[in-house]
Amino acid sequence: MENRPVAVQMFTLRNESEKNFVGTLAKVAEIGYDGVEFAGYGGLTAVELRQALDDLGLKPAASHVPLTMLEENLAEVITYQQTLGNKHLVCPFLLPDRRSQEDYRQLISTLNEVGQKCREEGITFSYHNHDFELVTLENGKKPLEWLLEETNPEWVQTELDVYWLTKAGEDPVNWIKRYRNRTPLIHLKDMTTDEEQFFAELGTGGVNLDGVITEAAKSNVEWWVVEQDQSRRTPLESITISYQYLAAHQNILKK
Secondary structure: OOEOOEEEEHHHHHHHHHHOHHHHHHHHHHHOOOEEEEOOOOOOOHHHHHHHHHHHOOEEEEEEOOHHHHHHOHHHHHHHHHHHOOOEEEEOOOOHHHOOHHHHHHHHHHHHHHHHHHHHOOOEEEEEOOOHHHOOOOOOOOHHHHHHHHOOOOOOEEEEEHHHHHHOOOOHHHHHHHOOOOOOEEEEOEEOOOOOOOEEOOOOOOOOHHHHHHHHOOOOOOEEEEOOOOOOOOHHHHHHHHHHHHHOOHHHHEO
């Protein structure tokens, strides 16, 4: 039984990456991660970055690309992914001025268009959630469920973020079960159990990670992605603790 690979979202290491992008990738590889999910490329060309990954034994799990770039420069974005050898492209975040009901209505069309073009080029396109997509709109729908109901499931997948689902009062296990065949990427995060509900290393908080991992194992998950938006430790310490948690749960991680 093959284990699903584990990646780290490089936004977690943004400060380290600004100082030494390839050096930070090397530290990720040393910890034991199989790959990385990008949120920027350190100014490297796709050829340069692919060579760096090959040298380090890392794989590109996915790339987070801002919505405006997807709307305005999609062909260029796709070409970069193809050269990099990356099969997953993700819309990561909506700015506050694009979260009205009408904005979401327009976003449905945009996601379908981007997703269709990505599929034609051999790339899987996904939408990554935060907690604001779980606030009910005037039409009675939660934006995340509306986006997934109205987009073509062959063109638009989802990268469910279990921290933000939990913070919004949702059960991430139910969401994974509901969209079982649309979850190629899962953001694994934990959350402190106090009132602050701060970001936590995997296994140190209250998110139902065992339930998430067990349910996701029944789905089409291709990558587990570790992300910690903020940390009270150094980010490298945090992702080491999270990796060690997953390594200790390989019996759960098996397909």
